[in-house]
Amino acid sequence: MDPDVLSSSLSAETLHGSLTDPAIASMNLLNELVETYPLAISMAAGRPYEEFFDIRLIHEYLDAYCEHLRRDRGMDEAAVTRTLFQYGTTKGVITDLVARNLAEDEHIDVAPESVVVTVGCQEAMFLALRTLRADERDVLLAPAPTYVGLTGAALLTDTPVWPVRSTEHGIDPEDLVLQLKRADEQGKRVRACYVTPNFANPTGTSMDLPARHRLLEVAAENGILLLEDNAYGLFGTERLPTLKALDQSASVLYFGSFAKTGMPGARVGYVVADQPVAGGGLLADQLSKLKGMLTVNTSPIAQAVIAGKLLLNDFSLTRANARETAIYQRNLHLTLAALGRRLGGCPGVSWNTPTGGFFITVTVPFAVDDALLEHSARDHGVLFTPMHHFYGGKDGFHQLRLSISLLTPELIEEGVARLAALITARLP
C-alpha cells in the first residue's frame, strides 16, 4: 500500500489537457494580481458599474415575479411557491419573459420554446459547442482575438478553434470565406463561427451594417451557424440590428447575457436556438437535453430575480440601464480624452475609438507580456489585460485591453496617468 500512489496520479499528465492550456493560466494570473495588488487601479476587470446596486432590489424583483405568477399566470400560492422552491423545467421558467425582452430591446421575434435559460452565457457557450462537436473533424471558427470564455468552452469540449482575421470593423467576412475553404481542403467540418458584432470583448470593435449582411450571406451559402454573442450591445448610443434580427436563414444561434444588463450575481444567461433539427424539434431541445446532464436547470430563484427586473421595467433593459449606459459612455469618452492628452503623438502608440461597450484596445511599440503587467501593478499601481491572453498566447504582443466599466472620472484620470508613465518610460 503506497500512500503516494494517489497524489502522484493527480498530475498535469493525467488530468484533462485544458487545465494546462495558456487560457486557463491567464485567467488565474489575472485573478492573482488583483488579489496581490488590491490598491492598483483596475482597468482590467469587465464587471458592471456598482453604484446603483441595492440589496432591496433583490426582494423587490422576487416579489414582482411572484405577483406576475399570481396575476398573469393565475397560479395559486402553492404553485407560486413550488415554482421558486422546486426543481424547474430544464429550459427555464422565464423563457416567455426572455422572448418579450428580445422583442422589446432587439426587435428579435422568437418563440419561448427556442430559448434555453442558462447559468450565465458561459454555460450556453459550453452547451452549444458540446452539442455541435460530434467527432475530431469538427472545428469552430472565431475571430482572433476572441473572448476567453469562448476559448474555455472550446477547451472543455475538445473543440479546436481556428482563427478568422479581425479588423477595426470586427470579423472579416472575406477571411471567413478563405478559412471555410481551407477547412474543407483539410477534411475538417466547420460547425459554426463565433462572433460578437457589438462592442466585442476584448477589442471594443463593432461590425458595420454591410459587414453584418455579408457575414449572414457567407453563413447561409456555406450552411454554417453563426454563434452571436451580444453581451454588450445595449451600451452604445448608435445601435445596429443584431445578426439574429437580420437573419433570414436560421443561421444565427444567439447568446444572451443578463450579467451586464440584469445582475451579475444572478448568473442568468440564455441561448436562442430556433434551428430545426433533422428528425424533429429545435436545436434548443438538443441543448436542453445536455443541460439536463450538466446543471439540471438554472436556479428558479435566480431566474425570478432577473424576471422581476424585466417586469418592473416593461421588458426593456435598454431603459432599465439608461443610467449605466450614460456612465459607460462618459467613461469611454473620458478615457479616450485622457489617452489623447497623455499619449497623443507618442510614436508607435495608438488606440481604437469604440462607440460603446466596456473596452478599448491600445497598441504600443514594445512587448506587453505578463511580466510587464506585474511590473505595472507593483510599480505603477495600474492593471490592464495584455491582449495576448485573447490570442491564446500566440499573437497580440503589442496590445493591451483597457476596461472602463468600473471606474469613476477620478480613477480614469489617475489610471491613464499611471499607464502613460509606464508606456512613455518604454518608448525609444
Place this chain on the structure above:
Amino acid sequence: MDPDVLSSSLSAETLHGSLTDPAIASMNLLNELVETYPLAISMAAGRPYEEFFDIRLIHEYLDAYCEHLRRDRGMDEAAVTRTLFQYGTTKGVITDLVARNLAEDEHIDVAPESVVVTVGCQEAMFLALRTLRADERDVLLAPAPTYVGLTGAALLTDTPVWPVRSTEHGIDPEDLVLQLKRADEQGKRVRACYVTPNFANPTGTSMDLPARHRLLEVAAENGILLLEDNAYGLFGTERLPTLKALDQSASVLYFGSFAKTGMPGARVGYVVADQPVAGGGLLADQLSKLKGMLTVNTSPIAQAVIAGKLLLNDFSLTRANARETAIYQRNLHLTLAALGRRLGGCPGVSWNTPTGGFFITVTVPFAVDDALLEHSARDHGVLFTPMHHFYGGKDGFHQLRLSISLLTPELIEEGVARLAALITARLP
C-alpha cells in the same frame, strides 16, 4: 445557396453522441409521461416534500446571510451588496459555511479552500469527470444500477463507465477488486469509482460499516479515488459515517447536494476535493479552474439562500430537516406496509427494505419496460421508474424504482393499490 444545408447538417450523425444515448432518451420519456398523465400518482419523481415550502423563507434566508456578512465578516453595506450582486469567486462565497455544515452534520473536517460550490451536485460530477478524463485510456467505475446524473456527466465528458456489481449492501468491494484487475489487463486506467453509500438512488440500499472500511482499503491500495455521493444521507434514523469521515488516505472526493436538504430551487451543491495535486495545490483548485470556464461561478444569490438556511439552523441540516425526515420515514414504512398487504406472497414479487432515503426497489417476474410504464400511466394511473434506465438499458428488466418523497398517506395507499393491480394482472 441551399436553405436546407444548415438544417440537414443538424442531425443525429453530426451532433454529439450523448444526445442519442439511451440515458438521455430515458429522462425525456419520463418527463413526457408526467406531462401527458398529470393525474397519475407519481411514485417516479425524486423531488423533496413540499408542504413546508414558504416563499417568505427566501427573504429570511437572504436577510440572514447579509446580516452574517455585516456581523461576522465586518462588511460595510457596499461590500455586502457587492457580494450578492457582483460576480463572485469561482469556488463560491459560502465555502466556510459549507465546511461548518459538514463538521456539524457529518463530522467531516475540511478546510474551506478544499470546497467548490457548484450549480447543484450535477455540475460537481461533471467537473470531477472532466478533470479526471485525460485520454481514451481513462475509465470510471460505478455500481450497476447507478444514478442517471452520473451517467449523464460521463456522457458529456466521453468517459466510459464500467459497471461494478451491486448487492443488497450496495457496491461489492470484492467485485471492485476484480474490475480493477480487468481494467489493468486491458490497458485501461481507472480514475475513480463512484459510490453512494447511503440510501442510493435508484436502489435505496446502503453499505454497512465493514463494507465501507473494505472499500476504502481497496481504493487506497489501488490508488483510485472514490467519488462519494451523499444526497440522501440525512434521511435515515440509523446514520453510519460517510466514507469521507472514515477516509485516512485522501481517497474520497465528496459530492454534497443541498437540493434535498436545503432547497431544490437554489440549485446549490458542492464538491470537497482536498487531494494534493503534483505540482502544488489541491484537486479543488483544478476543479475550480474548469468551473471558471463552465459557469464562471455559482449565483451568489442562490448561495446566500442556502447560507441563510444554514445560519438560521446553527449549521445543522439534520435538525433543519427533522420534520421532512419524519415524513420520509413515515412514507417509507407506509409504502413497505402497503406492498406487504397488497403483494405479500405473490410468486416472484419482492422488494427491498431500505431504512432511509427516497427509494424502494421492487422485483417482478415479468419485463418492466417503457411500454409497461406507459400502460400503467394510462390505464392504472400510477407512475414509477423502470430500473433498466439506471442500467443504461442493458439490465434490470424485472425491476422498478418507487419514490416515496412527494406522497401523502392517502396517495401511498391508492398508488400501491394501483401498482398491485398492474402487477397481479401480469402474474401467471
